[in-house]
Amino acid sequence: MTRDEKIEKLTEVLSAGKIFTQQAKERIDEKTDEQLDYILSPIDQCIYLEACAGSGKTEVLGLKAAYEICRWSSRQTGIAVLTFTNEATATITDRVSSFYGKPVPSNHFIGTFSSFVHGHIAQRFGYKFCHIPEDRADKSFRVVDSDINLYSNQWLKNYKLDFYLPQQTIYANQLNYRASSRKWYVKQKETAQRLTELYAGNPRQLIEQANACKLKFWSDGFATFEDMNLIARKCLHDETICRYIARKFPVILVDECQDLSASELGILSLLISAGTVVHYIGDLHQAIYSFKDACPEQYKAHIEAHRFETRRLSANFRSTQKIVDFSRKMGGIDYPISGSVESKCGDYDCCYVEYDDDEKDAIMAFTDTLNRFDIPIKDAVVLVRTQTAKQKLSHIPSNDHKTHPVINAIQLWQQNEPVARQTALSLLGYQLQRWMGFHGKSNNYYYSDEVCPNAVYWRLLLRNILVELCSDPAMTTVDELTYGSWYSKNKERVIGVIAHHLNTIGQSLPEITIRTPNGTAKQQICRIILTEEEQMRVETIHSVKGGTFDAVLLLSSPDGRWKTGFWESWLDSEDESGRIGYVASTRPRYLLCWGVKRLTDVQRRELEKLGLINLNSDKS
């Protein structure tokens, strides 16, 4: 079929019986042959559409779904289009509706994977397999998070794992069965540990107790989100139920398929075996959810076992060719990918900057580069691996601000910008730490449980102090004043306000006298405005998956202690750390800059061989 014939066929199906807008027509006209071929592909065969970064996955999937819905004749059966977040569901629903041109009939389903599993399988049939009595009026499960707090959920004590483990009490909600390894894991905050690793003896009885503990939880009508997939699989092992769902949804389209966990793949396997045709669209190079039990190896085994046909989208519409080439190399991708965005930064599309002791120096150099190429700061982002690194860079006061913490905090609070206010709270926390002699967390407003029962109260306390200080014109007037005169005018009142608020949490301020810091008494008070470097948006890599920015500074940790945050591990395309680096490096349109701790010559050559230019050596 020629390109014109493909466009004609697609337009004919989509426009039948309704007004087809010029805008929709133009959107079809711009599609590449690869995109059109997939949209017109048969739905009697399972297909994996391997779509490179920036290839417009969501638009293609939306168009495919609209095309198939237009051709669908049955009212009893439908297509399920599955995503992983509510935001992605909203986007895809919008795309489908805009091409379909009217509300999508209710026999089709567009929603998250979990809402599909809950609504159509686990909540509907799960009671039959979890010892929930047939005569109970409400047979549904109350779904709870695996990390809910015992203090406010004392009912969890009824679901304690009945097994002695040293220094551990485990409840049913924490137990998570991983389908990939067929083992129980225990969730604790951010980490998950194998249940049997907590016990030195023979684990057989421990596993039996874990099974019993979970079954009691389910039979009383509780389940975690992860449990719902297990329950759904139990349901689908019943042939009648599985055939019923496969008949109801003969076609399932899944977006971002690299995020499918082992138990989700298990559900789809059962449905495929019962006759459902599944299409996956995604990019295995962006698989960064191993903590959710989603790994490329098990995905590859799954599509091989079910004889999926693989197709490809290899045009990247997000980034310049240099950025595409660099990320293709680091991702170990062996087929060509075209980039179609025109360069703004010439040789500097892909660069790196070295810092010595302070990561903020890299941010400063990045900001200068943005200015040089006329890229607004609001369209740029600094990416880091962890929440802790994000907090550290977002609102840690610089040493310059710490000489006069209270005066600076008052000024920043009035700036009324989120980052300025966070910095103000942190400065005040820092001052209280010094006066009261506790050891607080610098990335959490110097909070310490020595002085306050919880971090939220601490933040509120700091806020209330600042609000009161800022309501006093004597405190906020700084123009033409020296530091010495401000302190002599306000010191008693500052002590009074802080002491009063500390009393509200049962603390008292020790006897202190405020003196003007050495050498600053005669200096004019400096007006503090947060520098651009401090206002730069900082995000974790995981939180920007799917996003686009004009410029990205990908900031490496100084060393390899936190492996997946260190640049050397981003070069290992076989490992998840490589994929994390790949996701981050494929976000920018025009400028990708890696921020790395001072390199050796060998390391420098390694980065330059990949196509990164050294910003430090640029003296122009």
Ligand SMILES: Nc1ncnc2c1ncn2[C@@H]1O[C@H](COP(=O)(O)OP(=O)(O)OP(=O)(O)O)[C@@H](O)[C@H]1O
């Ligand atoms: N044929 C096309 N012509 C022009 N622009 C296109 C075409 N296909 C997609 N695009 C645009 O390319 C951009 C990138 O698409 P999108 O952000 O959906 O990529 P993606 O495949 O989800 O990428 P990633 O997986 O890296 O997040 C979007 O602005 C989209 O509208």
